[in-house]
Amino acid sequence: MLDWLSIVVLLLVGIVLIVVELIFIPGTTIFGIIGLLLTAAAVIVSFVGYGNALGFGILGIAAALLGITLFFSLRTGAWDKLSLKGSNQSRVNEEVKHNVWKGDRGIALSTLRPSGKVEFKETTVEVSTLGQYVDAGTEVRVVDVRPNKILVEPIVEG
Template identity: 45%
Template sequence: MLLDWTTVILLIGIGLLLIVVEFIFVPGTTIVGILGLILTAIGVWIGYAALGTETGHLILGGTVLIGGLAFFYSFQSNSWARFALKDQNKSRVNEEHQHTLELGQEGRTVSALRPQGTALFAERHYEVQTQGEYITPNTAIRIIRLNQNKITVEAIS
């Protein structure tokens, strides 16, 4: 009788713990949650089979009540706050310093453009791109399109 109670309590306790862990730590439906559900169901089933129907009803009701309280406490309290990620990415594009380039301005490639690379305009390096063609390093180029932070160039022939 004591072994039956111990088995039931351990199975239900481990099962509920795995279900809570799956909800809090592991995103989506995974083996952790499924295993927790199976262990809890086996614990309740053993309670019905070994301890009788009335005791099984009490075990089932207690399991639902304890599981509901565990979920409520887990989500309402800040008990999991120390495990949560709190860092925020506050980076942004530096848009107040727009480039001072103009259409038709000429420069030289620093690296190969395949189709993207680095070019030199007015003693400053810029990331540029072509319309798909390959341009070798140290080639004269011209700006053909400016679109926010995207600079499109072509080789000067």
């Protein structure tokens, strides 16, 4: 027979897993199912080990703890500091009509690691290198133009 500590641990871990499922990783269902099973195991063990009176007491405590925890977790914004609020609004030459052709020369406006921005004929374009790092201010040449990707290499004088 399990002691009270085991029942409390099963109950708390089950509730924590249910909250994790609902707030942090919704849609996976595995944490929610495991949490539900652990919470149910705590209630069943309390019924079997301690009788109906304490079993219903643990069932009520489990329901109340879960309800209170979910209410305060969702209502007070307690998890806002841990959740992502922003979204990526950047684009990589999406449907941009540019006049950049193979062989054109430009100046790197940012460090290309291996991608960044280059200015060609007063037009700023997102480009990539063939793997090398290019410092800002370096003159580059277009080696290939693909849909949504322009490949450049640094121009080495000498």
